[in-house]
Amino acid sequence: MSEADENPILAPGEESESFASSPVVTTVFDTVLSAIHNGELQPGEHISDAVLAEQLGVSRTPVREALQRLREIGIIEASASRFTRVAIVSPQQTADAMVVWVALYAALVMEVIPIVPAEVVAAMKQDHERFQQSLTTLDMQTIATANAEYFNHLVALSKNPALQRGINSVVHQIRLGSLHLPERIDLSALSESQALLVAAARDHDTAAARGALRMLGLITIPTEED
Structure with a gap:
């Protein structure tokens, strides 16, 4: 999960297909959330959607949707074309x-x-x-x-x-x-x-x-x- 990502999650305002009700999105969301809260992923650590998709055996689309949801609750942060990482909460x-x-x-x-x-x-x-x-x-x-x-x-x-x-x-x-x-x-x-x-x-x-x-x-x- 910690390799630098090649394709950060969508920037605000970008369109994405809705996967809000997808069990795959929920699984990815819960997996990353647990990894953050148990210390497996540390603040500032980069997350690759490609690596995460491969590890979980899913496509990158639901991974990006899950990361966007995590971004919305403030524990993932991203900069378009630069990085997606665990938030550094001051x-x-x-x-x-x-x-x-x-x-x-x-x-x-x-x-x-x-x-x-x-x-x-x-x-x-x-x-x-x-x-x-x-x-x-x-x-x-x-x-x-x-x-x-x-x-x-x-x-x-x-x-x-x-x-x-x-x-x-x-x-x-x-x-x-x-x-x-x-x-x-x-x-x-x-x-x-x-x-x-x-x-x-x-x-x-x-x-x-x-x-x-x-x-x-x-x-x-x-x-x-x-």
């Missing part, structure tokens, strides 16, 4: 995306907290415990994965596709950017906010859920200017 970009995510997630909890089923509460609690265990090693890749999977449970309950898209449009950028901050965020506060949100989901308590989100919003994202 600490400031991470902080900006976090502001958007907290605002959107606050709207989400108002919708779903009153209806969270017991099995989702159990899954959140299990992921919260896994998150706490990951803090003992301070492996940021594992911490970021556990945190993302924890918060995704409530997103899946939403009946608002626009809200889901909005959250998903920034969450991957935050997840990638959080791995490359000048210093770690307050992981204890993040763990506490998770615990509060689990309790709020269990009790169907929207006021408590808003309190958990306020705590999240107060977590400082370190930037170069801090």
